[in-house]
Amino acid sequence: MKSGSQLEKVLTGGHFAVTGECGPPRNANPDIVRQKAAHLRGMVDSVNVTDNQTAVVRMSSLAGCLILMQEGLEPNLQMVVRDRNRIAIQSDILGAYALGVRNMLCLSGDHQKFGDHPSSKNVFDLDSMQLIQTVKKMRDDGKFINDQEIEFPPKMFIGAAANPFADPAEFRAVRLGKKVAAGVDFVQTQCIYNLDRFEKFMQQVRDMGIDEKVYILGGVTPMKSVGMANYMKNLVPGMDVPEEVINRMKGVGKKDQAKEGIAIAVETIQRLKEMKGIAGVHVMAIEWEERVPEIVEMAGLLPRPQV
Amino acid sequence: MRLQYPTNIRVIMVPCTGRVDVIHLLNAIEEGADGIYVAGCLEGDCHYISGNLKARKRVGQVKKILTELGLEPERVEMYNLSAAQGPRFAEIAREMTEKIKNLGPSPIGQKAKAA
Amino acid sequence: MVVAERKPLNELLEMVQPYKKILVAGCKGCVTVCNAGGKKEVEILASELRIARKKEGQEPDVKEITLERQCDPEYMDQLTEVIKDRDAVLSIACSVGPQYIAGRFDDKVVFPGLNTTFIGGSLEHGVFAEFCQACGxxxxxxxxxxxxxxxxxxxxxxxxxxxxxxxxxxxxxxxxxxxxxxxxxxxxxxxxxxxxxxxxxxxxxxxxxxxxxxxxxxxxxx
Known part of the structure; x- marks a missing residue:
């Protein structure tokens, strides 16, 4: 075992993993995290806690992780390189491990232009690839970036993101291979709506043998409405929402759109379960955590394995 | 044709309006001119291909500067006409003179005379 | 080259408002190439200042000079005479220029007439883009x-x-x-x-x- 996390045990045990997501509030109220935790308890193996997602100031990911642990859930610490230099990054990794965090997701982070503080300086001292290397070096070599020894090294299960729908399309699998070479253990993909395009990506991934070196969890985000679908299609960078998905949402009455969105998510999960090289799903129900139980239930993912 | 046009216009001849720069127009304003217009060839008929188009851009730039300075941008204009359009030349001269008279004298000219 | 752009006129007028005798100082280096601070731009800015002052009923006193470069100590000597009776200098070099003037002439107030934007090149006439961040x-x-x-x-x-x-x-x-x-x-x-x-x-x-x-x-x- 690299970290001994629940997620690692589920994946190495050959089970189809399910991870969830929890966005901390834009305030200091811990009860909001607790409420979200209540919806996810027993439904997923591990919960990602976002790190100032879309560059909007929120309660820190690490604090959110700690609250989840108090609630009996296993967190997955998301960390972006936008806001921290290598000193803060390594310091936060030490702190997270000391508090009991065992999973990390290494990300670049959205540019602050999208957030609520567009005038801030961005750091990007490291990129996501180098962050993966850093966490691995700390874990496996017991060393900081500067090669100094760490007496009591943090041992994290290392995750990364992959966006099969960004350009240049044919480089996406290659770049994922690079993340594997850098030392990533598991990967969570961007929300999948275009399954045919995702299949092509996975074919390339399999041809390169990448799926044998890393656990790939397909990203699934249920859509609440046609409005959300259009927003995802038009305004979220690197998102591919095909016209037929929009039309399917449009095809039902306004009050049934949420139900339809959930049905699409469940069908997506079912197709991902059958796909070679897919080790699990990452269910990102954005500000909609209360619907996660029915999604995983309908997708036949319950009960979660006890490992 | 011996056409009549207002006598208060001072004509400065240049080989091509492409030679007229921002600074020339500004200097005229600075020296107290109440209005200035650049009369270039018809668009598409420039012997040097784009001299009159460049002049139009520079006139636009000076209009912007005049606005920033709190002066009326209408004090500077660009016109296009051909050498064969004598009546049009006289018409533009009257039109511009009329417009400037309505605006009144340039405050810069007043100060320049007083100083 | 270093690419820069002129500050808005109103900002500059406000800067030099308390000073009577002004020197507008340009540079024949990069800022001439990017049409922001060469001889031509010095003439235009000086004329703008004069018009503005005349409009306020003042007798303008604006001198003009364009140095070979404002980023070499030896070229600063070219300023020695002309700067003597000036109350303030408006430099339209990149931000190196006004710093050189400030470093050389202790008793003179210096203002930057440009915003220095980036190290780059021209894509076409009048269009400039960033190419280097001088990471060293x-x-x-x-x-x-x-x-x-x-x-x-x-x-x-x-x-x-x-x-x-x-x-x-x-x-x-x-x-x-x-x-x-x-x-x-x-x-x-x-x-x-x-x-x-x-x-x-x-x-x-x-x-x-x-x-x-x-x-x-x-x-x-x-």
């Missing part, structure tokens, strides 16, 4: 000759990120994704292997992050 350790040969530090919004060395779409950057459709350009170029050069290697953490000590920088050429020092 050039490695563009690793990227097909294109700089991801200056030209990627995130300065990623292992791009493109998930925001690359149809050759454009996620921050704006007006911004090219340099990583798409790098990818295309390495493809043409048959150097795709360069993209499969993880580029390690960069040493930023040669960049501004390492503190203000200085280059000493012992072979040239007198």
């Amino acid at each position: 350790a050039c490695g563009i040969h690793n990227f097909g000759g294109l700089c991801p530090i200056a030209r990627c919004s995130k300065s990623l060395l292992n791009g493109p990120c998930g925001g690359s779409s149809k050759g454009k950057c996620e921050i704006s459709k007006e911004v090219d994704c340099v990583w798409q350009l790098i990818y295309d170029r390495l493809n043409r050069l048959g150097q795709m292997d360069r993209l499969t290697r993880v580029i390690p953490c960069k040493d930023w000590t040669t960049s501004r992050d390492g503190g203000p920088r200085k280059t000493i050429r012992e072979d040239l020092k007198l």
Whole structure:
């Protein structure tokens, strides 16, 4: 075992993993995290806690992780390189491990232009690839970036993101291979709506043998409405929402759109379960955590394995 | 044709309006001119291909500067006409003179005379 | 070259408002090339100041000079005479110029007439773009000759990120994704292997992050 996390045990045990997501509030109220935790308890193996997602100031990911642990859930610490230099990054990794965090997701982070503080300086001292290397070096070599020894090294299960729908399309699998070479253990993909395009990506991934070196969890985000679908299609960078998905949402009455969105998510999960090289799903129900139980239930993912 | 046009216009001849720069127009304003217009060839008929188009851009730039300075941008204009359009030349001269008279004298000219 | 752009006239008028005798100082270097602070722009700015002052009923006293360069101590000598009776200097060199004037002439007030924007080049007449961030350790040969530090919004060395779409950057459709350009170029050069290697953490000590920088050429020092 690299970290001994629940997620690692589920994946190495050959089970189809399910991870969830929890966005901390834009305030200091811990009860909001607790409420979200209540919806996810027993439904997923591990919960990602976002790190100032879309560059909007929120309660820190690490604090959110700690609250989840108090609630009996296993967190997955998301960390972006936008806001921290290598000193803060390594310091936060030490702190997270000391508090009991065992999973990390290494990300670049959205540019602050999208957030609520567009005038801030961005750091990007490291990129996501180098962050993966850093966490691995700390874990496996017991060393900081500067090669100094760490007496009591943090041992994290290392995750990364992959966006099969960004350009240049044919480089996406290659770049994922690079993340594997850098030392990533598991990967969570961007929300999948275009399954045919995702299949092509996975074919390339399999041809390169990448799926044998890393656990790939397909990203699934249920859509609440046609409005959300259009927003995802038009305004979220690197998102591919095909016209037929929009039309399917449009095809039902306004009050049934949420139900339809959930049905699409469940069908997506079912197709991902059958796909070679897919080790699990990452269910990102954005500000909609209360619907996660029915999604995983309908997708036949319950009960979660006890490992 | 011996056409009549207002006598208060001072004509400065240049080989091509492409030679007229921002600074020339500004200097005229600075020296107290109440209005200035650049009369270039018809668009598409420039012997040097784009001299009159460049002049139009520079006139636009000076209009912007005049606005920033709190002066009326209408004090500077660009016109296009051909050498064969004598009546049009006289018409533009009257039109511009009329417009400037309505605006009144340039405050810069007043100060320049007083100083 | 260093690319700069003129500050708005009203900002400059406000800066020099308390001073009667003004010197507008241009530079024949980079800012002449990018049409921001050469002889021509000195003439225009000086004329603008004079018109503004006449409009206020003042007798303008604005002198003009354009130095060979404002970033060399020897050319500062050209200012010695003309600056003597001046109350303030408005330099339209890049921000190096007004700093040189401030360093040389202790008793003179200096104002920057330009915003220094970036190190770049012209794409066409009147259009300039950023190409270099002066990190102090050039490695563009690793990227097909294109700089991801200056030209990627995130300065990623292992791009493109998930925001690359149809050759454009996620921050704006007006911004090219340099990583798409790098990818295309390495493809043409048959150097795709360069993209499969993880580029390690960069040493930023040669960049501004390492503190203000200085280059000493012992072979040239007198």
